[in-house]
Amino acid sequence: MNEFDVIVLGGGPGGYIAAERLGHAKKRVLLVEADALGGTCLNVGCIPTKALLNAAKTYAHAKHGAKLGVNAGDISVDWPTMQKWKKQTVDTLVGGVGQAEKKAGVTVVKGHGTFDGPGKVTVDGTQYTGKHVILATGSVPVMPPIPGAKDNPKVVDSTGMLAIEEIPARLAVIGGGVIGLEFASLFAMLGSEVTVVEMLPEIVPFMDDELAAQLRKGLADVKFKLECKVTAIDGGTVKYVTLAGAEESVEADVVLMAVGRRPLVQGWGAENSGLEFSGKGIVVDDRMRTNLPNVWAVGDVTGRSLLAHAAYRMGEIAVANILDPEAHRRGEIMRWNTIPWAVYSAPEAAGIGLTEKQAAAAGYTVGKVTVPAYLSGRFVAEEGVKAPGACKLVYDADSLTVLGVHVLGSYASEMVWGASVVLETELSITDLRQVVFPHPTVSELIREAAWAAKI
Template identity: 40%
Template sequence: MNGFDLIVIGGGPGGYVAALEAAKLGKTVAVVERDAVGGTCLNRGCIPTKALLRASRVFREATCSEELGIHVQNASCDRAAMYAHVQKVMAQLRSGIELLFQKGNITLLHGSAQIEAPGRVLVDGTPYEAQNLLIATGSLPAMPPIPGIHLPGVVTSDQLLQGDGVDCKRLAIIGGGVIGVEFAQIYSDLGCAVTILEALPRLLPTMDREISQNLSMILKKRGVSVYTGASVQEIASGDGELLCRFSQKGSDLETAADCLLVCTGRRPNTEGLFAASFDFPMERGYIPVDEQYRTQIPGVYAVGDVVSGGIQLAHAAEAEAKNAVHAMFGGAPVKNVSAIPACIFTEPEIASVGLTADAAKAEGRKVTVRKSLTSANGKAVVEGAERGFAKLVFDADTDVLLGAQLMCPHASEMIGGLTASVNAGLTAEQLSQTIFPHPTVSEILSL
């Protein structure tokens, strides 16, 4: 029998970080992965989309730089070559993870895992045992029950990043969340006609309302058609194109596309994970855990997208993974997970942490909001920022920072410091003592 201190099921951010953390503690570790290490983030999410965003941004800047005195003639875009570059980036990062596994003496088991009982896993039929099991199998794109959803040309983000629809000239997107707006940015920058259909009243419905409004205006200015409050009725095909029929404000409308991206949410990746004889408690496919990431089965833990009520972000899974490993081996948490930042890599970038003013008020708090505009920031103006701002939300009674919302260049880099400030419970007076370098976009945080 093959025995370990820990078997991790899933080689994504939660899984490989947990394995490396346990190896640092001197534990024997195996990771089971049926696909490529790195999970959704590296192979079908964060990394490939950011690589495409960089490529599409360079193309847009090359073709729209006259105001800078730069004229590029006959600029063209080879999308197949772009996607080949993305594959190179992914391969480099995968090899880096595998090298870390080798240095940490972590056993990588390629295959499909099935949990037979606490501490016992089959990997393609071969049994393995461990003192602890950690489930980090992540999530998959969810497909809503729309007639025509399985027609050729209707794709998920996974398929789009693998090259399906790479040459489309008209892209329709069902879903105006993070994935939807980032792909809208990519394909509109490449000169595609892009349409977003969002069922809720605004794009990015979980973000600050002003961020949603500003992003909608910016996308429309760049030629993206945005329909909110749109209910998709069906998808049909004909004459070499897809027709997406929807209703909005009582009117029946349709949009034509070469490719239709569906990004309306994700579902837990737990199908087939447990043997039929193993009655494992779940909630609609998600796994409930306690504050130490323990499931209801002794010795079995879970982190990341698969957790019931969890935050589906790679860095959240990584933090949870470290805390779970320390919990299972008798240690204290090493990460503060009370404030998890979120970033969206449109242009301008968007980042948020903690409470928005609306969320704080819904909790019955009185708040003070400090807002600065990028239009008055030298570096942001130099970089051509559009409609940007920073909001800092303070408790009106204690002056403690409750949250921050940024829409500006480099927002994703700046939110880390604000996360530390929220975690530390810093006040407006303490933050006002900070000196920000000039000229930087970070000066908009100066109080």
């Protein structure tokens, strides 16, 4: 039987979470995935990079443990074993997604799916029909047309970087965004000589400028070439022009192209379906509806937020509104301004909401406060007084409502969810002062910042 209540095209975070939720709601669901369940995030993105980063951090901690009284002796990196750990982690979690879909009663079909218009999807010659279709085709790495980059065996994207057979002695990273920084941090900890070439004045362009500069300085083993435009790649030689017009270059054994990702809107039928989209992604509203009836889009393909956790929430929003057309009235809409982000480098960084510059551009009378991480007893006990770290709050100086929370340092990614609640509930600085944080924790920095604000 090829008839379903909902067909989900794409088994990444947004797609598989939507299918699972719908399955538990007793809907007949078809989940179509051309490759492995879990999409980019689970297979060649979030998860494998975190497995390798954790191994690298363990190595770095062991190398510098003597100052804490821990002498590790002669330690070394076993790259093949690290890769084995990465694969084991990915395989375990991919299997878990498959089991979750099975438990929810979702029918999973592996193959290339084509969207034929509202209610119709064809998979390798077999057409399926559904009352609703959720498009979750994801994104792909951007490969800019830099002369010498194409078909160059020394140039890889993030997927290729995860599969290299040995740690490069010299690594050049083109792009100082999240992907570039995580790989730069990873291989710098493992002993590679790393250079990041970034066209903009600062790394991580969506990050608050003050903390972005601190993060860059915290990555002391990485060389940064800011405001430099790559003009050509010759083998492992990356040529670039500085802001002043000087022509320079860096030699590398591996060149990582990490200039971002783009929504995958070609190759699966969008062009001939009447779907409204552009190179920036499929157009959706705050309920994840497209311009076509009963056709929804979630995750990276929308271009709204290329983050796995954003895709999860988009999938849940779509499901809520499929199950109940009035769900939006009880708040089941996508709130784009409360999506947190994180960079899992060493040190970590995370944030949510407006930066100081964005708040000023939005017309707020901006209040701001930044406190150093050494105000946290746990941070000092684990990292030391001189380790890079800070917490910055951005708020409306008139209403005292918190507009943004930005954190640099250990556990930043684990505490930013609390900041999400702060913004979702529109807490003020005075409200935040009343929240009791466990002691000693690094998260207390948020409380310290609230009390340091001059209000």
